[in-house]
Every structure is written in structure tokens, then in C-alpha cells.
Amino acid sequence: MPNVGKVGIIGLGKMGEALVSGLLLSQAYAPRDIYAYDIVPERYRYMKSKYGINILKSASEVASTSNIVTIVVKPQDIADAIQEVKKAPLKDKIILSLAAGISTSYLVKHLPKGTEVIRAMPNLACSIGEGMICVTSGKGASKRSLDKATKLLELTGRVLQIDEKYMDAVTGLSGSGPAFVYVFIEALADAGVRLGLQRDLAFTLAAQTTLGAGKLVVSTGEHPAKLKDMVVTPGGTTIEGLIEIEKGGLRAVVIEAVSKTAEKARHLQALLDKNLS
Ligand SMILES: NC(=O)c1ccc[n+]([C@@H]2O[C@H](COP(=O)([O-])OP(=O)(O)OC[C@H]3O[C@@H](n4cnc5c(N)ncnc54)[C@H](OP(=O)(O)O)[C@@H]3O)[C@@H](O)[C@H]2O)c1
Numbered sequence: 001m002p003n004v005g006k007v008g009i010i011g012l013g014k015m016g017e018a019l020v021s022g023l024l025l026s027q028a029y030a031p032r033d034i035y036a037y038d039i040v041p042e043r044y045r046y047m048k049s050k051y052g053i054n055i056l057k058s059a060s061e062v063a064s065t066s067n068i069v070t071i072v073v074k075p076q077d078i079a080d081a082i083q084e085v086k087k088a089p090l091k092d093k094i095i096l097s098l099a100a101g102i103s104t105s106y107l108v109k110h111l112p113k114g115t116e117v118i119r120a121m122p123n124l125a126c127s128i129g130e131g132m133i134c135v136t137s138g139k140g141a142s143k144r145s146l147d148k149a150t151k152l153l154e155l156t157g158r159v160l161q162i163d164e165k166y167m168d169a170v171t172g173l174s175g176s177g178p179a180f181v182y183v184f185i186e187a188l189a190d191a192g193v194r195l196g197l198q199r200d201l202a203f204t205l206a207a208q209t210t211l212g213a214g215k216l217v218v219s220t221g222e223h224p225a226k227l228k229d230m231v232v233t234p235g236g237t238t239i240e241g242l243i244e245i246e247k248g249g250l251r252a253v254v255i256e257a258v259s260k261t262a263e264k265a266r267h268l269q270a271l272l273d274k275n276l277s
Contacts, residue, residue: 131157
């Protein structure tokens with residue numbers, strides 16, 4: 001897939017690194033095409049030595065130099081990052097925010113008139129090109145810009161263009177989802193250890209089983225219940241375990257976990273507006 005122009009990355013934490021890693025892995029981007037900045041010197045030194053990307057002196061330099069300016073700071077740092085970005089001429093650039101709970105209307109309001117804003121919710125698997133990313137555009141952003149941001153993010157995983165009203169739900173499900181899945185993988189592995197398996201072997205079995213099960217859902221398009229039924233032999237072993245899962249209320253716990261996460265994302269914007277106005 002082709003490179004869509006110089007990419008700027010402001011904030012080189014966990015998600016910023018995942019983006020850099022995914023873009024380089026795609027081979028559409030070389031380190032020389034990525035311009036980045038983080039306020040923490042250890043962080044940008046680490047990124048420079050590990051990936052060889054260009055580290056600039058400020059967020060505004062990153063914004064001046066790149067065509068797509070990606071903001072990957074924590075939601076509470078977004079106002080400071082915007083102040084810096086605003087110092088650069090932003091005509092013909094795309095501002096791409098990956099921050100949870102920060103609406104495009106907030107970004108459009110705080111950036112110069114006419115700035116094209118795209119918002120995305122990625123996840124950590126972007127680092128290996130297996131991310132799930134949802135994108136949406138702010139008022140005034142063209143379809144061309146949305147498609148350009150989509151093409152960029154497609155280098156790091158699967159991208160869906162969605163209505164912004166779903167962004168908090170997406171944050172709860174696919175943005176935070178890997179954390180929930182890791183707890184499940186850890187629990188599966190702990191069960192293996194309880195039954196006498198070595199820890200390494202238990203992790204391998206748990207992780208590969210989760211990967212394979214997910215891939216089967218994606219590649220067959222089947223309802224997960226149908227795939228589950230294919231594992232459950234009448235009167236067999238799996239049904240015994242499923243009864244325990246239902247007794248423990250796993251489904252309700254997961255539904256509640258994703259819902260609470262989405263709710264927090266929804267409240268984040270209100271909190272920020274209150275604290276920053
Ligand atoms: N981690 C995920 O799985 C994930 C998934 C989806 C979306 N996101 C979104 O991605 C964003 C970043 O999350 P993260 O987990 O990568 O956080 P993180 O690890 O804390 O990384 C953010 C980095 O940005 C730096 N920073 C803060 N203000 C800055 C500024 N004005 N200019 C340049 N750099 C600045 C931070 O420094 P300090 O440490 O000094 O603050 C930190 O090094 C968040 O908005 C989050 O909602 C994350």
C-alpha cells in the first residue's frame with residue numbers, strides 16, 4: 001500500500017510507539033518519513049534509537065513538517081498539545097487525534113478555522129499490523145481527508161469509518177478490549193498452571209487459542225454461538241466448563257466492563273471542558 005505523505009506523531013507513549021511500529025512494519029513508511037516529538041526526553045531518545053525516526057524539537061515543528069499530524073497524548077494533555085500545534089500553519093494538513101473521549105467539535109473549536117480534523121480510536125495491536133481502528137471526521141473535514149487518514153491507519157490494521165456518536169462505545173470495546181482479553185488469557189493460563197502445566201506452555205496455549213478463536217470468527221463470519229456449539233459435544237467435557245462460565249456470570253461482567261469504560265470516555269470530555277475552560 002502506498003505512503004500517504006509525511007506523518008507527524010505528537011506523543012510517543014504506548015500508543016504512539018504502536019503506531020510507529022505498525023507503520024514501519026507495513027513497509028509503506030520508512031523512518032525518514034515519520035516526524036515525532038514527546039515532552040519526555042528519555043522517551044524520544046528511546047524511539048530514535050529503536051526505530052530511527054526523525055525527532056523534532058517541538059510539537060509545532062512536527063505540525064509544520066508533516067502532512068498528517070497525529071496527536072497521541074493522554075486526553076488531559078490534549079489542550080497543551082493543541083496550543084503547540086496551533087503555532088504551525090495548518091492549511092492543507094490533517095489533524096488526526098487518537099485521544100479517547102475527545103470530540104471532533106472540541107478539536108475544531110480549539111484549532112484555527114478551517115482546520116481539517118479526523119478522530120480515530122485504535123488499539124495496541126496496531127503495533128503488529130493487527131489493530132482495530134474506527135475513524136470519524138470533524139465538521140468541515142473533507143471525505144478526501146477522511147479517506148487519507150483511513151489509508152494511513154489501514155497500514156496498521158482494519159479500519160472502519162463510523163458515526164462519531166459510536167466512538168465512546170468503540171473506545172470501550174475495541175480500544176480498551178485488548179486489556180480485557182489479556183485478563184482472559186491470563187486466567188486461562190492460570191487454570192493451566194493449576195492443572196500442572198508449566199507457565200510458558202500455559203501462556204502459549206492460552207494465547208494461540210484466543211488468536212485462533214478470534215480468527216475463526218473473522219474468517220468464517222459465523223455467529224460465535226454457532227462456533228461455540230461446534231466445540232461442545234453433547235454430554236462431553238466442554239459443557240461442564242461452560243456451566244461454570246455461566247454460573248460465574250462472565251457475560252454480564254464483560255458487558256458491564258465495556259459499558260463502564262464507554263461511560264468513562266463519555267464523561268472525559270465533560271470533565272475536560274470543565275477543567276480547561
Ligand atoms: N494505550 C492504548 O492502548 C490506547 C488505545 C487507544 C487510544 N489510546 C489513546 O492514545 C493516547 C495516548 O495514550 P498512551 O497509552 O500512549 O499514553 P502514554 O503512554 O502516557 O503516552 C503519551 C505520551 O505523550 C507525552 N506527552 C504529554 N503531553 C505532551 C505534549 N504536549 N507534547 C508531546 N508529548 C506529550 C507523555 O508524556 P508524560 O508521560 O510526561 O505525560 C507520554 O510520553 C490517549 O489519548 C489514549 O486515549 C491509547
